[in-house]
Amino acid sequence: MYAVVTLQDSDELMVVPSDWLSLDKRHCYWPPFKSIEKCMEAVQNKLYPETEGKPWEKLRIIFLGEYGTFEKAKEGLKEYEEWSYPLETVLPGIKREGLDSTQGMSNNQLQPLPPETPASPSRMSADDKVEILQMMRDVKSNVQQNSSMLKKILKDNTVSEGPSRTFVPSKTLKLPLRTFEDVDRTEMELKNTTTCKKYVKYLSRLGGFIPKDVVKNIMQQVLTDDLVVQFNWVGRGDKKAFSQLILTDVIRDAALARNVNRGHCETEIKNYLRCAAGRKKLREKKEVLGMKFQMEFLPQ
Numbered sequence: 001m002y003a004v005v006t007l008q009d010s011d012e013l014m015v016v017p018s019d020w021l022s023l024d025k026r027h028c029y030w031p032p033f034k035s036i037e038k039c040m041e042a043v044q045n046k047l048y049p050e051t052e053g054k055p056w057e058k059l060r061i062i063f064l065g066e067y068g069t070f071e072k073a074k075e076g077l078k079e080y081e082e083w084s085y086p087l088e089t090v091l092p093g094i095k096r097e098g099l100d101s102t103q104g105m106s107n108n109q110l111q112p113l114p115p116e117t118p119a120s121p122s123r124m125s126a127d128d129k130v131e132i133l134q135m136m137r138d139v140k141s142n143v144q145q146n147s148s149m150l151k152k153i154l155k156d157n158t159v160s161e162g163p164s165r166t167f168v169p170s171k172t173l174k175l176p177l178r179t180f181e182d183v184d185r186t187e188m189e190l191k192n193t194t195t196c197k198k199y200v201k202y203l204s205r206l207g208g209f210i211p212k213d214v215v216k217n218i219m220q221q222v223l224t225d226d227l228v229v230q231f232n233w234v235g236r237g238d239k240k241a242f243s244q245l246i247l248t249d250v251i252r253d254a255a256l257a258r259n260v261n262r263g264h265c266e267t268e269i270k271n272y273l274r275c276a277a278g279r280k281k282l283r284e285k286k287e288v289l290g291m292k293f294q295m296e297f298l299p300q
Contacts, residue, residue: 002043002073004080005061013080015073017046018066025063029056044070173202176224183227183245190246199247203254211260215268218251225283228276233269242273 001018005028020029029049031042049056064080067073177183189195206221208214219228235241242248248269255265 001066001068002070003066004064004073004077006064008060008062013064013077015070015077016043019046020049021061021063022058026061027058028061030059031056173199175221176227177222178224178227180227180230180240183247187246190250196246196250199250200253200257203251204257206254208258211255211264211268212271214255214258214260215251215265216272218254219269219272222247222251225276225280228273229280231276232273233266242269 002015003018003021003025004013004015005021006013016028016030022028031039031047031049032051033039033042065076067076174182174186177186190199203218203221206214206217208217223231230239231242232239233241233243235244243266251269252262252265256262260268
C-alpha cells in the first residue's frame with residue numbers, strides 16, 4: 001500500500017509507503033539519502049525506515065489517501081495537484097523541519113516569530129485544502145453515481161414513462177386544491193363517474209418508479225402543503241379525515257394504475273400527511289432566505 005500525503009511544514013505533496021506512516025497517520029519517516037534516485041528507489045521498494053540501525057527523520061504530514069500500488073498512488077497525487085496550488089517536488093537536501101531535527105541548534109540561533117497577521121483570503125491552510133479537496137472528490141463521486149443511476153432508470157423505463165413526459169395537464173381539472181371550499185367542490189364533481197375517471201387518468205400519468213415517488217407526485221399535484229397540514233388520516237384533533245374523501249379513492253385508483261397496491265398507497269399517503277408540517281416550515285424558511293439574499297446581494 002502507498003499513501004499520498006502533504007508535508008505540513010512545506011505544503012508539499014508526495015507519495016510514500018504506508019509502512020512509513022505512524023499509526024495515527026500524522027507523521028511519516030523520510031530517507032536521508034542525498035540522491036533523488038535513491039529516495040525514489042526507497043519509496044518504490046518500501047525500504048524499512050532506518051539506516052544502520054538508526055531510524056529516519058520523522059516529518060509532520062496530512063494524510064490524503066491510500067492506494068494499492070505505486071502507480072495508482074501517483075495518479076492520486078496528480079488528482080490532488082489539479083485542485084491544489086502549484087507545489088514544488090520534494091528534493092533531497094532541502095531543509096525540512098522534522099520532529100527530531102532541533103539538535104545542534106543553540107539558543108542564540110532561535111529567532112522570535114514575526115507578529116501574526118490576518119490570513120490572506122487567497123491562502124488557505126493545509127487542513128482547509130484537504131477538506132475542500134475531499135469535498136470535491138465526494139461531489140464528483142456522487143455526481144458520477146447519480147448520472148449512472150439516472151441513465152439506467154431512463155433506459156429501463158423508456159417505454160413505460162413515455163406518456164408522462166409528453167402529457168399536458170388538463171385545464172378542466174382545477175388542481176392543486178388550496179382551500180376546504182376547493183375540496184368540497186371537487187368532492188361534488190367526483191360523484192360523477194366520468195369526471196372521476198378523468199382525475200384517475202390524469203393523476204396516474206404523473207410518473208414515479210417506487211410507491212413513495214408515485215404517491216408523492218400525486219399528492220403534490222392534488223393539494224398544497226398549506227391545505228395538507230389541516231388533514232390527517234382519521235381526523236384526530238381539530239384536523240379533517242383524509243381517509244373519508246372520495247378524492248382518496250381516486251388517488252388509490254391512480255396509484256394502482258402505477259402498480260402501487262392499496263396497502264402501500266395508504267402507507268405513503270399517511271407518511272405524506274405526517275410530514276406536511278415539516279415541508280411547510282422548510283418551504284417558508286427557504287422563502288425567507290431567498291428574500292434576504294435578494295435584499296443583500298441583488299441590485300435594487
